[in-house]
Structures are given as structure tokens and as C-alpha cells.
Amino acid sequence: MTDEETVAALDEQVKRASGKRTRRSFLAAVVAAAGGYGFYRWIDRSPGDQMIPRPLRKGLNVDEAMTRGVFGERGMTPTYPVARAEELRVNGVYGLKQELIPESWRLQLVGVAGAKQLPQYVDDVTAWEYRYAAKKDEKDSGNHDTKVAPQGEASDTGVKMSPAFEAAFAELKKTQGKKRPRGQEEAGESNDTLDAGTPGLLLKMEDVTRFPRQELVTQFKCIEGWSQIVHWGGVRLADLLAAYPPEKRADGSLPKYVYMETPDGDYYCGYDLKACMHAQSLLVTEMMGRPLGQWHGAPLRLHMPIKYGYKQIKRIGLIAYTDMRPDDYWTKLGYDWYAGL
Secondary structure (H helix, E strand, O other): OOHHHHHHHHHHHHHHHHHHHHHHHHHHHHHHHHHHHHHHHHHHHOOEEOOEEHHHHHHHHHHHHHHHHHHOOOOOOOOOOHHHOOOOOOOOOOOOOOOEOHHHOOEEEEOEOOHHHOOOEEOOHHHOOOOEOOOOOHHHHOOOOOOOOOOOOHHHOOOOOOHHHHHHHHHHHHHHOOOOOOOOOOOOOOOOOOOOOOOEEEEOHHHHHOOOEEEEEEEEEOOOOOEEEEEEEEEEHHHHHHHOOEOOOOOOOOOOEEEEEOOOOOOEEEEEHHHHOOOOOEEEEEEOOEEOOHHHOOOOEEEOOOEOHHHOOOOOOEEEEEOOOOOOOOHHHOOOOOOEO
């Protein structure tokens, strides 16, 4: 066999081997693509669990369990010099869209041990009426939420409603009396909103600010991917909870969770009790050396630097101890309940 014939034979062997491999690769790619598409369709068609398919929700729960096991709400967030602090942008105005009259603010505190013996005790904390200033033009509100522009109640939007809707809305207002509708934002009313007749404490601002004043310069991190270093002032949430401790369960243990919401119930968050007792969890009354403004949650907001920003509720109107994992605004819309950093 000549050299040319040998080369030609080898080329033919290579072509046959390459053809077999190409066909096998193609078939493998087809099977893999079909499997991937089937897996996607299975996830997409799975029953929903708080706005996302159940397999993805289970994935978030696994991630939460791993994070909780590693960090356990123990880690301390880095602090920075005051010179590095800057004005925090406004991003999220749920529960803030009407200006609260400061004198009408009370902190409803529910589930406190020995509450009846305290002077702030009332038989029904839900009977307290928060008062709001006349609505201002939206142009006066400065920065707005990047996702939803501030808006008033349905009757204030200027949108023409059907007669049937107007009649139903008027009946709702009549039933509510002077109280504003609750849970008007996208996620709706919380499942943990207090029932009428719930006893507890009504704290004034001086009941909150009597604890040692604290300052923190820490990073506020948003789930959207941005962060800012901010100078905060207020009191430790742990100091408030120590002064008004939760009532113990029948077995002597403490409840596992804390629930918070705005006075109108439009925004709400749930937390592990351990996270609330973290040394850097702050009830904020000042930011950047000045009292809080409306759009940053006046008169009282939460800064919890071990959590993403959507857990740092503004304009706190209610703090309640509970043994059931509380409802959470953004979790109902698909976000992670734990939100740990």
C-alpha cells in the first residue's frame, strides 16, 4: 500500500469514528435538552407557594436552613467612620403615603408578660386611632419608591370608579368609621393583623426613648443590588424587648418570633426573636444626625443590618410576640422570609 493509500485509509477511519461520535453527541444533546425542558415545565407547572413555584420555595427554605445553621443570627456587621455615611435613598413607601400626626403615634406592644400590671395597658390596642395630616401633593414628597409611586386611597386617586364600586367603598368607609382601610398595598392585608379586642400596651415615644441612646454607622443593603453606608441613631430593640419581655409558653420557653407592621397595616414583617435581640438591631429615631422624615419612617423605624433592606420596616406601629412564623409582605410576593446577609 502506498503512502497515499495509507493516508486515505486513515482519513476514512477518522471520518467514520467522528461520525459516530457526532451522532452520539447530538442524541445526548437532544436527550439533555428534552430533560431540561421537562424539568423547567415541571417547576413552572408546580403549585404556587407565595407567588413562586413550590420547588423554588423549597430551595429558598433549604438556603435559609443552611444560612441559619452557619450564622445563627450571631454575626456582627462591620461599622464605619461617620465621615463615610451618606443620605439614604428612599426606596419603598408602603405604609408611609399619608403623613402621620406625631402626637397620635403609639407603639402597640402585644404578648408582653405581666402586661395588665403596667400603666400602658389597654384592653384593646386596635381601638387606638392614628391621625393623619391632609394629603400633600406628590411633588412635595421628594424621592419615591422606585417600584410603586405614592398614591392615596381609592377615592383620592382621581380615577373615575363605577357607581357600584363607589357605593361599596362608601359602605366600607362607613363601617370603618374614622379608621383608614388596612392592607391596601399589593400583597394585601396581613394574616397576622390583630383582631379587634386584642389587649396589650400602648407606648408613647418617651417610653421607647428612655433607653440608652445608641449610634451605628453601618451598611444598608438592598435586595436590588445597591448599598449605602448610613449613620443611624436610636435605641437597641433588645433593650425594649428586655423591658417588656414576652410571656412564656406553657413549657416555660419563649415564643420564637416577633411580628411588626405599620399603623395602617399596609406593610408588615416577621422576624426570629433571636434577630430582634441582636446587638445591632436598632429602633431608629434619627438618621444622619437628624430626626427621621416621613419617607424614612418617622417617628420610628427598624435598622437590622444582618438583614436585607426589605426587612427593615419603617413607621412601626405594632410589635407582637408570637409562636407562629409571622406573615411577611415581600415573602407573599415571592421573596425569602429569612432575608439574611
